[in-house]
Amino acid sequence: MSEKTYRIQNLSCANCAKTYEENLNHLNSVEEAKVDFNSAKIYITGDATIEELEQAGAFDNIKVRDVQDLTVTHEKFWKKKENYPVYISAVLLIVTVLASYFSGQDSHLFTIGYLLSIIIGGYSLFIAGLKNLVRLKFDMNTLMTIAVIGASLIGEWFEAATVVILFAVSEALERYSMDKARASIKHLMELAPSEAIIVKDGIEVIKDVKDILVGDVMRVKPGQKFAMDGIVIKGSSTVNQASITGESKSVDKVNGDEVFAGTLNEEGVLEVEVTKLIEDTELSKVIHLVEKAQSERASSEALVDRFAKYYTPIIILISLLVMFAPPLLFNTPWHDSLYQGLAVLIIGCPCALVISTPVAIVTAIGNAARHGVLIKGGIYLEETARIDAIAFDKTGTLTIGQPVVTDLVMFKDNALIKAAALEKNSQHPIAVAILNEADKEHLEYRNLKVDDFQSITGKGVKGVIDNQDYYIGSPKLFKELGFEIDDTVSQLQAEGKTVIICGSDKIEVIIGVADDLRSESISVLDDLKSLNIKTMMLTGDNHKTAQIIADKCHIDEVKAELMPADKLKIINEEQKKQKIMMVGDGVNDAPALASANVGIAMGRGTDTALETADIALMSDNLNKIPYIIRLSKKTLTIIKQNITFSLGIKLIALLLVIPGWLTLWIAIFSDIGATLIVTLNSMRLMKKSRLNISE
Template identity: 45%
Template sequence: MTEYRVKGLSCGNCARVLEHEIRQLEHGESATLSYNSGKLILDERVPLDKVKSILKSDRAYIEQPVQDSHEGHDHNSGAYDHEHSQGNKKIIGTLVASTVIYLAAIFMDGHSATSTVILLYLTATALSGYSTFLKGLKNLVRLRFNIDTLMTIALVGAVSIGQWKEATLVAILFGINELLEGLGMEKARRSMETLLKVAPKEATKLENGTETVVPIGTLIAGDLVLVKPGEKIPSDGTVISGKSSVNEAAITGESLPVEKAEGELVFGGSINNEGVLQIRIEKAYQDSSLAKILHLVEEAQETKTPTELFINRFAKYYTPLIMIIAGLVIVIPPLLFGGDWSDWLYQGLAVLIVGCPCALILSSPIAIVAGITRNARNGILVKGGVFLEQLGKLDTLAFDKTGTLTKGAPYVEKSVIYDESMFLAVAGAIEKSSTHPLAKAIMKHIATSGTSLKDADEIEAISGRGIIATYEGNKYWLGNEKSMEHLTIPRSVQDTIDQLKESGLTLVLVADEEKVLGMFGISDEIREESKSVIATLHKNGIRHTVMLTGDHQKTAEKVANAVGVTEYFGNLLPEEKVEKVKELATKGVVGMIGDGINDAPALASAQIGIAMGKGTDSAIETADVVLMQDHLGKLPDAIKVARRVNRIIRFNIGVSMGLKLIALLLTIPGWLTLWVAILSDMGATIFVTLVSLTILIQKRSESSPTA
């Protein structure tokens, strides 16, 4: 399949009709033409000359093939910008010339020969409306009824009854309308393309001590690259030498730099701030996190929401219906009520113009593209308009506990010491060589005490219990309660054990042959932002927050109370999490938030799956929405943007249909004029475009990182 950039698409409905015609060509059944992104995807076997001929019928044309993503997303963008700018200047020049001629005709009316004035009106009409007229005639021959067909019939009708002034005004205003409509959609597209330009294009490769500048598409895993201050890291990799701070905003949306040193992972597209880094490439660019993100963002533009699909289906029947209504307006009053044919022909032509579906069709796509772009800037990857719409409808959020509401790393929350001289020394000696997560938490705690550690001998792990080891000639036990069976535990110690367990802590006890030396109460540390995020979600209309975890019920209760979720369930197996999500889905629109790996079944069963991952492959591939940070801080913003998009789409539909209804009602007393008709359509189109573009406006405070 080959992608082409298509320029000159006049509206979403026109793009849909063109796509249908291209699909009728040999090998064209899989062709897709997106008005949102201005891209055409074709099978290589489709005859390109025939495709160009179909596009030409709608004044659209193929400008250039789209470059492969691994070669950078902005190749030829300078030429594109220049040509697009030149094309707009030409259209504006034509419209200005038409307006000047139109004003001259008005000024000369009554002072010059009628034929001269009519000639000026015709000239202005031809300049601003000739392309619409030609397209409309072709569509009329094919019985294809769209906006150009309606406008052509209206122009011909207006001229035929001698309404030169209004026919010219309609042509000029329609030209301005199309220009502004195109500029609005182009603004949304260019905003998206600016986002895609974060991809680096070249890298400094190190080979046998020699530096060579190469395209990033030639890099493979294992290559060494040198990244100097201010340069972009070419692909995902590991720092081999050097130390610097790195701006990862392209991946996470966070503007604060992250310190990187030897052995640490870096993301392609990140910007090296001050030091020189030598990096070993772990993935070719096309397999990197950034490339996957950009590819998914591009794909997101192509998906259509249920609202868009409904509007497209509605528009298919709407235009013929308007033509029928216009015909009835023209015929019924003169035939049944003795109306003047000329007056009602004029009213019918105005109805045709009111019936143009531009504003209705534009109600959704610009808002969707703007919403996806806005979230992507903040490191929130929404994989399509349908998921953006669902995100805005959420009323229930289900959270995994470990790694989502908590950090997923155990820490010692409380320690109880009965033997000051031996407890930490013995625990440290036994655990210092272990890689178990609980051992790491204990060692981190001991490190803060400054205890001097020695080595233990004869270390023996007892499955499901703990460790037995020898330290300075004596035998010691470290583990859970079961590992203490050789002791008779005093009631006071047992009460402490029971209290710590009751509070949801995991216990690690240390004992010698006669007594318990002390114990560690370990828990999974709650993320600092979890409580405030849950509170913000409740404030913003999420009525139900639920925590689902496989941990013990007491642990679940402790975390749930700390973060403020409305409900929690513990001791859940993966399949039980799925059942809970399905049960919640019967009561509302449910989103499931997890890490994208072990929560995959639950993510898939929710109406919308949300993964946290900071660029991990599994998170990007699993969920419908990905929070590219390693925290929940930007989740409320993502939902807020999605809800705003949904509100604006509903508002746009209401405005576009409302203005048309008001204009149509003016036909009853016979007050509808051609210029009022075009202004109602033009006003609605410009209004919905501008309102949709407000989604891209982001306050500085909203772009700041949230811990």
């Protein structure tokens, strides 16, 4: 059987998710089912139809659609059909209360009014609650069912009807909180158009994105968004890529440049050759990663869930004690004790507690995604809040990563041609700088044959040219090979330049390469110091060059002339003393990124960065790092506040049992109040201005 993923709508709460999962697993056409409440998705192994999946969720009016269906339907809470019985119930209750008040007398007619209000408003609740009671499963539906039926049996009709309506309001609040938390995903889904103008033989045809193929030519006019990823083949324009990179500054696009689905064409008409199907676009990749991250459970969420498992049975036990102990031991009235016990039972609903962590995590990850930061799970958000130190790679991280040749000291004619020939297969930024210099000099290095090419990890490369062994690499490599190093090398290094040497039986050329600091590097490093975070630089460059860069950036500690294995070793050693984050390019730094407590990869969504790191920056903007740290600290604070609020309000309500002040009203309002506080508190994470986010 195949595994399929579907999106779902109308899932009310975490407990409903568990019930839905059980219902799905009972279907004959389903081998295994998993319901993800945070991302509102289900994973099905089997051949069940969408109708069967929706039937299993009929108790919560769950709707199912294909995972590739990114259309978002907005339905106001008061327009949802499943809420109509609650409206009727509320009207019946109000009419009955008013009739009772103005008549000034009790009547069986009023009792019937309350009873109808209870049955109409709580029908679905009772069905679910009674089924669970038969199975001895005590979830929120079971507890509320027992409380409402118990209140009715002791004659508290008005309060029983009120509890039914307030419980529906509480569920609506929980659904609202998760919908708001998932709002960023809905925003991402709405970014790319569902249709595009495809040009064939000069004729414009509007096509659904699902029908567009790789190689089709898409025409995008000013003010329109790109529906697909592709390469510009005609025209020029500026494009706002904020939806992908989080950067509001527009980027010029001309022939040969890449464009992404969901980004905005601002000025000229562009014709774009489609390079990816809709499910493979950069935007789809971002949506998938964010949804996956939101479904990853944080450690605090797992802790809360474990606590909730014991919390409800303990409350049920307390409820039974409140019901039976006072009448049996102190001869108090049975009615009062039963009433108080039923109120305690309502306090046993752990709704606010269960959503206290996921609503904050989902909101924070969504906030980060809107700003071009992909956090792969709640666990990394929590770990970031506890970071003590950050280790930075140099090239491409603290520096722009586009070095240029500044000095050429030639000891032999045509030495630069041989250096370029050795470097022509490398993508390293320094190799690119050497090739660019060779191109400027119009040197024909591409036709120069290099045999027995060999990479010397972290040091350079070797190859045979004209039957002679040639090397190109760092001064360290040439020292190890036994060469005498010219004073020019130390002079260039003292100027903060990276030095590359090329030669055979003797040194033929010394190349000085400089890479400018990013404009934000110094301010970001100073900002991190204000957050009491220690900074380090881990680089393969020489000590002198590394120290000059470190001094400019005010970095606390420098480790230079490192191999990738050395970086990994240092990260492992630091982890014994403190929590450490590694920031690198996601390629050479992969081992260190993977080993650090949190790994952050620079670069606009490169596959390596997305796969290797725990957090990926969709743009090369170091300002995002202080933002991530502030966001994570804020999230952790809010999670702690949410747990304190949700438990504190319940505890206060529970203590009202002692003087006998606890009522069904107070019990249900404590649940609604806690849910409302948790929701509003978590929504603070959506506010950009409060997190000091710098673009």
